[in-house]
Amino acid sequence: MxxxxxIVELLKKVNNLSLSSGHFVPFICQGLQVGIVTEQVCxxxxxxxxxxxxxPAYVTFSPILEGFHQCSQALNDVLLELRxxxxxxxxxxxxxxxxxxxxxxxxxxFFQIERSGAPIFGIRKYGIQINxxxxxxxxxxxxxxxxxxxxKPTYPGQIDNFVGGGLTEGRGVLExxxxxxxxxxxxxxxxxxxxxxxxxxxYLHQSDRGIHPLTEFIFDLELPETWLPAxxxxxxxxxxxxxxxxxxDVLFSKDLKLTSSPVIVDFLVRHGILNIENEPDLPIIAExxxxxxxxxxxxxx
Amino acid sequence: MxxxxxIVELLKKVNNLSLSSGHFVPFICQGLQVGIVTEQVCxxxxxxxxxxxxxPAYVTFSPILEGFHQCSQALNDVLLELRxxxxxxxxxxxxxxxxxxxxxxxxxxFFQIERSGAPIFGIRKYGIQINxxxxxxxxxxxxxxxxxxxxKPTYPGQIDNFVGGGLTEGRGVLExxxxxxxxxxxxxxxxxxxxxxxxxxxYLHQSDRGIHPLTEFIFDLELPETWLPAxxxxxxxxxxxxxxxxxxDVLFSKDLKLTSSPVIVDFLVRHGILNIENEPDLPIIAExxxxxxxxxxxxxx
Numbered sequence: 001m002x003x004x005x006x007i008v009e010l011l012k013k014v015n016n017l018s019l020s021s022g023h024f025v026p027f028i029c030q031g032l033q034v035g036i037v038t039e040q041v042c043x044x045x046x047x048x049x050x051x052x053x054x055x056p057a058y059v060t061f062s063p064i065l066e067g068f069h070q071c072s073q074a075l076n077d078v079l080l081e082l083r084x085x086x087x088x089x090x091x092x093x094x095x096x097x098x099x100x101x102x103x104x105x106x107x108x109x110f111f112q113i114e115r116s117g118a119p120i121f122g123i124r125k126y127g128i129q130i131n132x133x134x135x136x137x138x139x140x141x142x143x144x145x146x147x148x149x150x151x152k153p154t155y156p157g158q159i160d161n162f163v164g165g166g167l168t169e170g171r172g173v174l175e176x177x178x179x180x181x182x183x184x185x186x187x188x189x190x191x192x193x194x195x196x197x198x199x200x201x202x203y204l205h206q207s208d209r210g211i212h213p214l215t216e217f218i219f220d221l222e223l224p225e226t227w228l229p230a231x232x233x234x235x236x237x238x239x240x241x242x243x244x245x246x247x248x249d250v251l252f253s254k255d256l257k258l259t260s261s262p263v264i265v266d267f268l269v270r271h272g273i274l275n276i277e278n279e280p281d282l283p284i285i286a287e288x289x290x291x292x293x294x295x296x297x298x299x300x301x
Numbered sequence: 302m303x304x305x306x307x308i309v310e311l312l313k314k315v316n317n318l319s320l321s322s323g324h325f326v327p328f329i330c331q332g333l334q335v336g337i338v339t340e341q342v343c344x345x346x347x348x349x350x351x352x353x354x355x356x357p358a359y360v361t362f363s364p365i366l367e368g369f370h371q372c373s374q375a376l377n378d379v380l381l382e383l384r385x386x387x388x389x390x391x392x393x394x395x396x397x398x399x400x401x402x403x404x405x406x407x408x409x410x411f412f413q414i415e416r417s418g419a420p421i422f423g424i425r426k427y428g429i430q431i432n433x434x435x436x437x438x439x440x441x442x443x444x445x446x447x448x449x450x451x452x453k454p455t456y457p458g459q460i461d462n463f464v465g466g467g468l469t470e471g472r473g474v475l476e477x478x479x480x481x482x483x484x485x486x487x488x489x490x491x492x493x494x495x496x497x498x499x500x501x502x503x504y505l506h507q508s509d510r511g512i513h514p515l516t517e518f519i520f521d522l523e524l525p526e527t528w529l530p531a532x533x534x535x536x537x538x539x540x541x542x543x544x545x546x547x548x549x550d551v552l553f554s555k556d557l558k559l560t561s562s563p564v565i566v567d568f569l570v571r572h573g574i575l576n577i578e579n580e581p582d583l584p585i586i587a588e589x590x591x592x593x594x595x596x597x598x599x600x601x602x
Contacts, residue, residue, distance in 0.1 A: 174576075276501075277473065282518075
């Protein structure tokens with residue numbers, strides 16, 4: 001059923017940028033690497049010497065900028081100008097929502113950046129994903145998927161995980177999961193009592209919008225077979241309950257949002273559906289699900 | 302209860318060698334990296350030019366050696382001589398048991414190496430670990446641990462995971478887990494029916510015996526609270542059932558075998574006991590549990 005190398009190749013498409021690739025330089029803040037900048041982006045940043053110090057080896061904020069507010073404001077001004085110039089496709093999706101950038105999840109932020117500008121600087125992002133599953137009396141173990149609304153700005157009409165969303169400032173991880181579950185799938189609070197945090201997955205992805213070092217906090221949630229999801233925010237067009245014996249049709253479907261696939265694979269590995277007896281590449285798969293993004297936050301050599 | 306950074310520091314002691322460190326060269330076989338050799342080991346290998354081609358950038362077998370049998374035999378002869386010279390402490394534990402070395406788990410082997418010689422060449426090793434746990438009516442979730450026999454050649458008297466063992470040629474992964482479970486803990490076949498493969502963990506560890514790039518296949522096994530383990534091979538001195546609310550006493554105990562700790566941490570993460578609400582370093586922890594050893598098998602740059 002599983003095509004040899006199929007899953008490894010899929011996860012390598014997600015992890016399509018190597019941490020050790022030489023085609024970009026680190027974005028450094030207070031001595032720590034907070035992002036990745038391509039040569040093409042460096043050329044643009046050279047136009048703003050009052051904001052960025054661009055060298056062949058790294059990019060930093062200009063030393064004339066001090067502290068959270070000065071850096072955040074100057075960065076936002078640059079992004080607003082680039083947005084009006086239409087130079088970066090990612091800025092077309094301007095959100096008026098900021099990420100706070102710090103040395104590790106939850107610590108004091110160095111600066112904040114408009115969400116749609118983060119891929120330009122290859123800044124680490126965090127999100128949540130809920131695997132909604134059913135131990136079905138007839139069909140056995142099944143997983144819920146959604147089809148994204150055709151009106152969504154990113155990946156319209158594609159198949160996606162049950163519930164997912166980005167973490168933004170001022171909201172906790174479990175809190176975000178429960179809020180997204182309620183908005184996307186109509187999850188009632190009593191159903192969320194059994195929600196189980198099962199760790200994180202991480203990958204480094206480059207798309208036409210930029211560079212995405214993403215860490216997802218993963219939750220498993222067993223649901224009654226009588227319960228049906230009900231979208232509330234207009235972002236879901238269809239719900240699909242897939243038995244695990246048909247899961248590879250979803251995983252290798254052209255309709256699946258590429259970056260949704262590691263969430264499915266992680267679920268299959270943890271639940272023993274993918275194992276070394278049926279998938280000889282299991283060790284590589286487990287490693288590709290946990291790309292060491294913490295190395296991006298190390299003191300650069 | 303959890304000391305801030307305590308778990309990250311513990312996992313960094315396990316992963317005490319960086320894949321990008323410059324203090325060793327790759328051991329290459331048929332164009333693929335199969336191990337890591339320190340400068341000190343290179344100096345010794347230079348004495349055997351009919352067996353090894355040692356350069357400042359890499360080590361390979363000499364081109365005069367061809368195929369599985371010639372390489373394996375020549376390597377074994379060198380190891381036997383080094384053993385009699387008492388040059389490497391790891392060879393004191395000569396096992397007369399071989400690892401087969403290939404490009405990935407389960408593929409056609411390039412050569413075989415006596416098990417105790419593997420750390421000298423920093424060769425990838427594979428093992429199994431079973432987390433034996435009980436949903437106890439009084440104590441809640443509990444984990445079984447063993448205290449290793451005082452007569453074991455490695456880590457005598459230390460606390461270790463419930464069941465573990467190395468994979469050797471000619472035996473499957475699940476088969477090894479069941480065999481070790483029976484020998485170490487007296488696990489009856491009917492108890493093993495519920496054994497659940499949950500993925501792999503991997504780390505790169507350097508000890509006084511050499512370099513250990515290790516991948517462990519992890520299994521969870523729920524056990525009845527009335528069942529007691531019974532060692533059969535004389536390698537276990539004591540059994541300990543630890544409730545999860547006391548698990549950090551075990552994890553940070555000086556009695557715990559250091560390389561057993563990632564197995565415990567992985568269990569705690571997957572079961573939601575360690576989560577982002579009580580452990581801000583969860584993303585780093587998940588990455589440190591899955592060191593990308595597959596990069597050791599990439600075509601070297």
